[in-house]
Amino acid sequence: MISHRKLDFRTLHFGGEEGKLIPALQKVQETDGYISRERILEIHRQSGVPLSQIYGVATFYAQFRFHPVGKNIVRVCHGTACHVSGAKGITEALEEELGVANGETTPDRQFTLDTVSCLGCCSLAPVIMINNDTYGNLLPKQIKKIVKGYREAAGGVVQP
Amino acid sequence: MKIVVGLGTCGIAAGAEHTWRELEARTGNGGPKVELAKTGCVGMCYREPLVEVRMDDGRRFLYGGVGKDQVEPLLAALAEGKVLDDLLVWTDVGAGSEAAYLARQNRIVLRNCGTIDPERIDDYLAAGGYVALRKVLAENDPDGLINLMVESGLRGRGGAGFLTGMKWRFTRLAPGAHKYIICNADEGDPGAFMDRSVLESDPHAVLEGMAIGAFAIGADHGYIYVRAEYPKAIERLLIAIAQAEERGLLGEKIQGTDVSFQVRLKEGAGAFVCGEETALIGSIEGKRGMPRVRPPFPATKGLWGCPTNINNVETFANVPWIVSHGASAFNSLGTRNSKGTKVFAMAGKVKRGGLVEVPMGISIREVVFDICGGIKEDRKFKAVQMGGPSGGCIPADLQDTVIDYESITKTGAIMGSGGLVVMDETTCMVDIARFFLEFTQRESCGKCTFCRVGTKRMLETLTRICGGEGKDGDLELLEQLAGLVKNNSLCGLGQSAPNPVQTTLKYFRSEYEAHITNRKCPAHSCQKLLTYDITAACNGCDACGRVCPSQAITGEKKKLHQIDHAKCIQCDECFKTCKFHAIVRN
Ligand SMILES: Cc1cc2nc3c(=O)[nH]c(=O)nc-3n(C[C@H](O)[C@H](O)[C@H](O)COP(=O)(O)O)c2cc1C
Numbered sequence: 001m002i003s004h005r006k007l008d009f010r011t012l013h014f015g016g017e018e019g020k021l022i023p024a025l026q027k028v029q030e031t032d033g034y035i036s037r038e039r040i041l042e043i044h045r046q047s048g049v050p051l052s053q054i055y056g057v058a059t060f061y062a063q064f065r066f067h068p069v070g071k072n073i074v075r076v077c078h079g080t081a082c083h084v085s086g087a088k089g090i091t092e093a094l095e096e097e098l099g100v101a102n103g104e105t106t107p108d109r110q111f112t113l114d115t116v117s118c119l120g121c122c123s124l125a126p127v128i129m130i131n132n133d134t135y136g137n138l139l140p141k142q143i144k145k146i147v148k149g150y151r152e153a154a155g156g157v158v159q160p
Numbered sequence: 161m162k163i164v165v166g167l168g169t170c171g172i173a174a175g176a177e178h179t180w181r182e183l184e185a186r187t188g189n190g191g192p193k194v195e196l197a198k199t200g201c202v203g204m205c206y207r208e209p210l211v212e213v214r215m216d217d218g219r220r221f222l223y224g225g226v227g228k229d230q231v232e233p234l235l236a237a238l239a240e241g242k243v244l245d246d247l248l249v250w251t252d253v254g255a256g257s258e259a260a261y262l263a264r265q266n267r268i269v270l271r272n273c274g275t276i277d278p279e280r281i282d283d284y285l286a287a288g289g290y291v292a293l294r295k296v297l298a299e300n301d302p303d304g305l306i307n308l309m310v311e312s313g314l315r316g317r318g319g320a321g322f323l324t325g326m327k328w329r330f331t332r333l334a335p336g337a338h339k340y341i342i343c344n345a346d347e348g349d350p351g352a353f354m355d356r357s358v359l360e361s362d363p364h365a366v367l368e369g370m371a372i373g374a375f376a377i378g379a380d381h382g383y384i385y386v387r388a389e390y391p392k393a394i395e396r397l398l399i400a401i402a403q404a405e406e407r408g409l410l411g412e413k414i415q416g417t418d419v420s421f422q423v424r425l426k427e428g429a430g431a432f433v434c435g436e437e438t439a440l441i442g443s444i445e446g447k448r449g450m451p452r453v454r455p456p457f458p459a460t461k462g463l464w465g466c467p468t469n470i471n472n473v474e475t476f477a478n479v480p481w482i483v484s485h486g487a488s489a490f491n492s493l494g495t496r497n498s499k500g501t502k503v504f505a506m507a508g509k510v511k512r513g514g515l516v517e518v519p520m521g522i523s524i525r526e527v528v529f530d531i532c533g534g535i536k537e538d539r540k541f542k543a544v545q546m547g548g549p550s551g552g553c554i555p556a557d558l559q560d561t562v563i564d565y566e567s568i569t570k571t572g573a574i575m576g577s578g579g580l581v582v583m584d585e586t587t588c589m590v591d592i593a594r595f596f597l598e599f600t601q602r603e604s605c606g607k608c609t610f611c612r613v614g615t616k617r618m619l620e621t622l623t624r625i626c627g628g629e630g631k632d633g634d635l636e637l638l639e640q641l642a643g644l645v646k647n648n649s650l651c652g653l654g655q656s657a658p659n660p661v662q663t664t665l666k667y668f669r670s671e672y673e674a675h676i677t678n679r680k681c682p683a684h685s686c687q688k689l690l691t692y693d694i695t696a697a698c699n700g701c702d703a704c705g706r707v708c709p710s711q712a713i714t715g716e717k718k719k720l721h722q723i724d725h726a727k728c729i730q731c732d733e734c735f736k737t738c739k740f741h742a743i744v745r746n
Pocket residue numbers: 315316317318319320321322324344345346347348349432433434435436437438470471472473475577651652653
């Protein structure tokens with residue numbers, strides 16, 4: 001859930017030697033899980049960087065999200081190696097299991113499904129990553145069990 | 161005895177952390193006396209988790225596939241002084257199952273990967289680390305150093321292949337009080353993971369290379385721009401920077417000289433185009449990462465308007481080795497215009513997928529077959545894709561092409577950063593072209609009209625062809641658009657985006673034609689072009705009938721079923737459901 005941690009953006013001199021706008025947005029996302037309008041206003045008020053510039057930068061980079069995310073982030077790789085090794089079947093299995101499409105969050109806010117291009121473990125293709133755990137050499141039929149582990153685990157890590 | 165566990169991202173994904181914990185638990189108090197150590201990526205990603213046993217007498221044994229449950233048998237065998245043959249992949253005394261994988265490699269960039277602990281600077285120092293930097297500082301001759309780099313023939317490993325020494329010279333000669341050096345670790349090409357492995361397994365090699373480069377051009381600040389998707393690499397780089405600063409190898413007044421060099425990390429935020437040098441600079445400055453017109457080149461006007469030198473991770477990792485071993489040790493490897501080695505990330509339908517480092521001039525066939533063991537399930541080799549979205553597909557007929565910048569470019573592909581994805585007969589080349597266009601279209605920053613709109617039109621056409629709605633004139637349209645996008649885009653992204661389409665059109669035109677004219681996908685990959693039929697192997701269990709969403713399957717129970725092609729929507733559900741392999745796709 002959203003934390004209401006105070007963040008300090010006063011030292012953000014956009015265009016100065018530091019170039020801190022992107023790290024500031026990264027900080028927000030790390031703290032809140034996504035970038036809310038309130039946070040953008042906060043950055044603007046504290047730093048004086050124009051809103052248009054903040055939005056311009058935030059929407060340029062794929063990393064930034066503008067909606068709250070689920071507790072578990074499921075990332076399916078659609079890089080070249082995963083694509084030729086059946087990433088499509090894995091995505092379909094995940095969509096079916098979670099009941100949401102790519103980019104969406106389950107109504108109970110447990111899972112967000114995302115596709116990414118290359119997680120860097122191409123020799124284990126097809127690969128998915130749930131939070132910081134990577135699963136490789138997958139078959140669609142394994143998905144159910146993996147997801148189940150996260151449903152049941154109250155925060156704990158489950159072995160593949 | 162020392163037991164070393166490979167803890168790179170691939171290893172961890174395969175369960176190496178569980179192996180590590182099991183080893184810790186079983187060798188702790190009361191267990192056998194062994195020293196445990198961590199290392200990065202050995203490169204044999206296909207046999208992870210990898211565990212190396214170093215005997216007191218110096219013999220080394222590398223075991224593969226050592227999951228949590230294999231720890232006990234391994235320790236039992238070691239206690240009896242035996243070798244666990246089933247899991248042995250390599251040893252320096254005798255043979256292992258994967259000896260061929262390592263035998264043909266020539267490790268310069270990967271010299272320490274999988275042997276040292278990337279989180280301990282002492283391991284790197286013991287392996288001869290920072291000797292090159294000390295030498296350079298002692299000689300205090302930046303011009304001599306640049307000459308050495310030029311003479312070595314090292315060309316940039318980030319894609320374009322520009323002579324590294326020349327680039328350093330331009331930046332050195334550019335007037336400016338402040339200069340910067342940047343390491344490009346954005347590695348955006350999907351299907352490539354060389355830079356990640358090097359950063360995770362030997363971060364000091366990159367830092368040392370950067371420090372030497374900084375000294376050569378006269379920079380006192382450096383940035384490493386690294387993908388946020390590589391958390392392990394970031395973690396280890398931060399540790400390495402702190403350790404090097406503590407030992408006085410980075411930071412103020414390095415080793416008591418007047419030379420200072422400060423390195424900072426910048427995390428990328430997920431934009432492929434930020435791998436392009438001017439976009440990358442914009443991104444560090446906190447802006448939208450959009451390429452700008454060159455000249456001025458970063459060498460004269462880069463970060464914050466100052467002369468800036470950008471090199472790739474692998475380029476920097478080569479530098480300390482060249483300084484230590486001399487230019488001729490490096491340029492004696494390779495071909496006339498491509499010196500040294502190249503690291504490839506092997507993936508796709510190849511038996512042994514992982515990292516290989518080979519001398520330039522080796523052929524594609526040697527890499528795919530002799531080193532990587534050929535095609536999975538012994539299927540037919542169809543093509544390799546080199547250079548990712550900017551590269552192209554080289555067909556099996558041209559597998560004797562040697563790997564050097566010029567020969568690869570001649571095929572229409574590019575050397576690229578080193579992703580090499582192997583494809584077999586089940587890969588549809590039209591779909592691959594569509595896949596890459598989807599990528600470049602999404603990643604286009606939108607600045608140039610041809611890149612923004614042209615890639616979109618090309619993607620629409622390719623999607624139509626894959627969906628069974630191709631029409632006459634589509635191929636000509638693709639060719640025309642490809643030329644326009646290529647010639648009218650500002651940066652490498654647009655200029656190279658048509659390469660995957662052009663190479664597949666050149667080598668696999670008949671496959672495109674089959675999609676358009678016969679409405680068939682020869683690789684049986686494009687689902688909309690498949691027809692489903694039921695063979696005599698059907699026993700009438702009706703499992704397919706129950707899953708069919710469009711009621712296309714009929715038949716009495718326990719009797720042969722049929723599919724009504726007019727109703728079939730090619731969802732593939734029946735094929736996936738049938739346990740008796742009675743459904744065939746054509
Ligand atoms: C769209 C695009 C993406 C690029 N991505 C990367 C990358 O991920 N890593 C990299 O080192 N170079 C990348 N480059 C090449 C860089 O612009 C630059 O040439 C390179 O970092 C120079 O280093 P080198 O001389 O050591 O090769 C990319 C270029 C373009 C046009």
